[in-house]
Amino acid sequence: MLPLLPGIVPFGLIAGFTPVSFGYTWIDSIMGSLLMFAGASQLAAYQLMDEGASLWVILMTVAAINLRYVLYSASIAPYLANANRTSRLAAGYGLTDQIYSVCQRDYPTHDWNLNERIAYYGGGTLVLWLLWQLCTLVGALIGQVIPVFWSLEFMIPLTFLALALNTLKTNAHRVTALTGAGVSFLGLELPYNFGLMLGGLLGILAGVLYKRFSG
Amino acid sequence: MMTDGFLIVVALAGLVTLALKCAFIEGQQYFKLPPWFTESLEFVPPAVLCALVIPGIFQGDVGLVSAFGPVAVDPKPIAACIAAITFFATKKTIPTLIIGMVSLYAIYWLQF
Numbered sequence: 001m002l003p004l005l006p007g008i009v010p011f012g013l014i015a016g017f018t019p020v021s022f023g024y025t026w027i028d029s030i031m032g033s034l035l036m037f038a039g040a041s042q043l044a045a046y047q048l049m050d051e052g053a054s055l056w057v058i059l060m061t062v063a064a065i066n067l068r069y070v071l072y073s074a075s076i077a078p079y080l081a082n083a084n085r086t087s088r089l090a091a092g093y094g095l096t097d098q099i100y101s102v103c104q105r106d107y108p109t110h111d112w113n114l115n116e117r118i119a120y121y122g123g124g125t126l127v128l129w130l131l132w133q134l135c136t137l138v139g140a141l142i143g144q145v146i147p148v149f150w151s152l153e154f155m156i157p158l159t160f161l162a163l164a165l166n167t168l169k170t171n172a173h174r175v176t177a178l179t180g181a182g183v184s185f186l187g188l189e190l191p192y193n194f195g196l197m198l199g200g201l202l203g204i205l206a207g208v209l210y211k212r213f214s215g
Numbered sequence: 216m217m218t219d220g221f222l223i224v225v226a227l228a229g230l231v232t233l234a235l236k237c238a239f240i241e242g243q244q245y246f247k248l249p250p251w252f253t254e255s256l257e258f259v260p261p262a263v264l265c266a267l268v269i270p271g272i273f274q275g276d277v278g279l280v281s282a283f284g285p286v287a288v289d290p291k292p293i294a295a296c297i298a299a300i301t302f303f304a305t306k307k308t309i310p311t312l313i314i315g316m317v318s319l320y321a322i323y324w325l326q327f
Contacts, residue, residue, distance in 0.1 A: 010309060019221065021278075028221045035229030038236075044267055045228050051270065055224065062228040064263045066235045070248070071256055073239035092237030149282035151319060154291065157271025158298050158315040162308045164264035165299060177261040184266035188273055196266050203262025208255050 004098040005131060008039070012132050014155050015042050016139020017146070021153045022050045026140035033136040037093065037129065040163060041065040043156050048193065050153075057193045064200055072100040079107045079117050087118055094125035171214070176207030268295070279323045290322035 012033075019029040036042050041062040048058045072095055080091055103121055112120065146152060168174050180203025187195020272295045276285070298315030305311065 007308075010312070024218050024221050027217050028225075031217065031222055032225045035225045036232050037229075038232045040264075041228065041232060042225075045224060047267070047271060049221065049224060051274070055227070058224055059227060059231050061263070061267070063231050063235065064259060065267075066232050067256055067259050069232070069236040070238045071253065073236055074248070077239040089237065093233055095236040147282070148278035151277035151279045151316075154271075154277050154294070154316065154319055155312055157268050157291075157295065158312050159308070160264050160268045160271065161295060161298055161315075162302050162311045164261055164268060165302045166306075166308075167261040167264065173258065173261045176258045177265045180262035180265035181269055184269035185273065188270065193270070196270065199266030199269070200259075200263040203266060204255050204258045207258030207262065208251075 004101070005128065008098070008128065008132060009135055011039050011159070012135025013139035013142070014152075014159060015039050015132075016136035016141075017143025017152060018043060018046045018139075018156060020140050020143030021146075021148070022046060026137070026144060029140035029143070030133070030136055033133055036062075037132065038062075038066055038069075038096075039132075040160070043159060047156050051193070053193045057197065060197060061193075061200075068097075069095055072097075072104075075104055076100065076107075079103070080114075080121070082114055083118055087122075091118075091121055091125075094121075094129060096125070096128060098128055099124050170211075172207045172211040175210040176203045179203040179206035277319065277323075279320070283327065286323055286326035288322075288326060290319050290326075293322050294319035 015033060016026075016029050019032055020026055032042050032046070036045070044061050044065055045058050048061060073092065076091075076095070080088060083091070099121060102124060103117075106120070107117060110116075143152070164177060168177055180199045182199075183202045184195050184199030187198050189195075190198075272291050273289075277291060279290075280286070294315050297318040298311050301314040302308075302311040
């Protein structure tokens with residue numbers, strides 16, 4: 001878990017100062033991190049709010065970015081199946097890329113009972129959660145004093161760019177990315193961020209079709 | 216001070232996120248996902264993230280422009296290309312962000 005922590009610091013700072021750079025308060029920023037606790041989708045929601053997107057576009061985009069949690073949740077679920085409801089809900093709220101990656105590695109290779117598995121999950125999640133909220137707070141407070149000409153809001157598309165390029169593992173993923181970006185570009189002038197939605201959907205379709213017909 | 220509209224959006228977005236995160240931890244007894252759905256999940260991040268990058272790069276003006284005025288060529292797309300090259304060369308996020316931002320400043324001030 002520890003080696004994964006430094007990576008969330010800059011991301012947490014960005015998530016913290018972004019709403020402030022868009023004119024919201026530092027408390028808004030904290031509430032965003034508390035209520036959502038999912039970095040990339042927080043940034044997406046903030047960017048879309050700033051662009052004046054409609055509520056359903058924001059929620060659809062957040063859902064799309066967070067769809068991966070359904071997979072994580074499915075792979076972790078058997079190990080936490082007998083936990084009580086409060087623990088399961090807390091585990092759901094606290095689910096992150098980081099805790100998933102350590103649990104899917106360590107649960108199958110250790111002979112832990114349910115309480116030990118919950119303690120492992122809960123301890124790691126608590127540290128990550130505290131660090132994320134702290135970074136958000138620091139980012140939000142820094143955001144209030146950084147002048148607008150620093151243009152720090154440009155770090156959102158740059159962050160998405162780095163996250164996107166990091167997913168290009170196979171040709172099918174590259175086809176997906178090119179289609180998503182291309183359709184989104186052609187659809188820039190469409191109302192209600194329709195180009196964004198269309199880019200996402202056609203990108204996924206292109207990837208699935210490429211994978212199916214290329215072997 | 217809190218902003219009502221902002222809070223409503225993040226609260227709803229938080230609920231959507233929680234529902235997805237809990238989907239199986241809570242719902243594994245009740246349903247199973249169809250295979251076509253799980254197959255396409257791996258393509259969601261590249262598709263959505265790339266689609267999301269585009270408006271951030273091609274629409275709107277950065278703070279530099281609102282503070283000091285417009286320049287002939289929008290520095291955002293060029294800075295994003297340089298950032299992409301940096302990522303392919305280093306595979307690291309932080310250098311990508313730093314070089315992207317420095318490029319943005321440089322391309323703006325070169326035209327100012």
